[in-house]
Amino acid sequence: MKKLAIVIPYYKIDFFEKTIQSVASQSNRNFVLYIGNDASPDDPIPVIEKYFSPEDYQYFNYTDNLGGKNLALQWERILDHVKEDWFQILGDDDIIAENFVEEFYKAVPESEKNNINVLKFVYDWIDENDRHLESFDYGVRYLNAVDFTIQKYRGLVRSSLSENIFRTKMYRKHSFEKIPLAWGSDDIALLAFSGYRDMLYIRTSKVKVRISNISISGTETMDKQKNNAYNVFREKLITGHSNHFPQAFMEQVIADYLIYCHMNKQRATYGVAFYHLKHLHVKKFLKSIKKIYYINKIYTTTLR
Template sequence: MKLAIVIPYYKIAFLEECLNSLVAQTNKNFHVYIGNDSSPDDPGELINQYRSSLKLIYTGFSSNLGKTSLVKQWERCIDLVNDEEWILLMGDDDVLGKNCVRDFYNNLEEVNCRNINVFRYSSQVIDESGIAISSTYYHPVIENSIDFLYRRLAGLTRSSLSEYIFRKKQVAKIGFKEFPLAWHTDDLAILEFSNFQNIFSVTTSTVFFRNSGHNISSKNDNTIQKNLANFYFYHYLIKEHSKIFSEHQILILWDKMEKAFLDDKKHVGLAIKYSSLSFKNFKFIRFLDFSRRYLQAILK
């Protein structure tokens, strides 16, 4: 058995629908690992109903890590995995189309032959009632992860963690980067786990991402933390991986980072990080021009 489906659990509202989508899989060659982040809603009784229909391992943790670090909660759930080679980290409110596992195995030989570490499904956004509120997002079968990033930055596509399967050895070797709310953590994982190389996508099965108003993506009371994560994400890419991107791509990252800075212009820590990165990269003219725009924004 090569596939582990890992569910970091906290919200019970849609867990039954999530698990039903796993029971409905046309290929049952997977294990399910559920890690309860000390939720006030005990899922034990519900989970027991699925023990005969799913190969399932459930662990209740005594501490709530997700409150301070979603990444640490993900990591301890991933640590539950036994000898599977691939990991699908699935939201407890998302839904897999019935052929998702089948299509993973049908394409696994080609994925391995191409030495690809990131597998991806098409996706569609659903609401609280499970009704589609977006069209289906499809991707090229073979796409460079950097090209995908810039498609996303241009607003041409979307992405969420549940629609990816990662090779476990890459997850163990590289790990997930900690950003506020784990915002952009999945984007960076796609880039780094793929070694900034190709993603393999299928168009014959879909993952349904739930925009329920209760998850981080759909909430609007966390914009400050999301903006911090925006800044740290672009700052990290420029600082750690600038040689991988073209000159034009790097300019886009600088523009994105500066916008995030201006959106939270009173954050002294961001000013220090921005200034240090500017001087290390000899961006003196850019720094002066941005400083002028920054002062104008402060004085308004």
């Protein structure tokens, strides 16, 4: 029985063949491949058919571009078709090692025994010429999702979407947060899909994540949009997941969120202040409410 779905949300043709070739080269072919064409101007079928027969994959040719509205919406409409117990969302320019699926199956018994819901692989950054830029290997067997999120927020670790395999039932329970550019949607998925517990870290295989000037991660022209989206991530972390984090860390995130809203003349949500009220910090709650009122007054004035 096939336990793994490899899901490719396709839009860019530039490096797609290398992605498909890496999937076709797997030493263990016990997976189901799903490809969703997000109304791309470039037909991927000729590339796919070089490596896979029609019965070896499921292809969905969407006529409306959802990824342009929110990438998570594009992921989710493909995931609606997935029946396997686990899935990976593989970027259309990323590459998996030949033993990626093989090492997944080796990890399944340990994952099921310990009720692990997220598998995370070592990954490399590569450029548009496949040159190695940097490796990320944390040298452990287990990574706690909450601790990992704190470390990533502080710039001590890195992660992206492609190097993760998620248990499908946890996705069905929580779904992805709809953050602009999905910038932080994968980080919240690590938290929610893992159940805020340990992730199994697989160091015997890896994913190569491409950083190029046509990727969201690599382009500098979208820095403002990415920064705005990351502040939405902060907001969702505060309002939806704060109970799982140490108080000192959440105080830092709230302060960063409010400073960003103030400096960029953006509306702040009053919901972040209720973190203090939940913890019976009435003075801090009232102080935050006052700050948010002031920030939003500036925002309203700016719109006039």
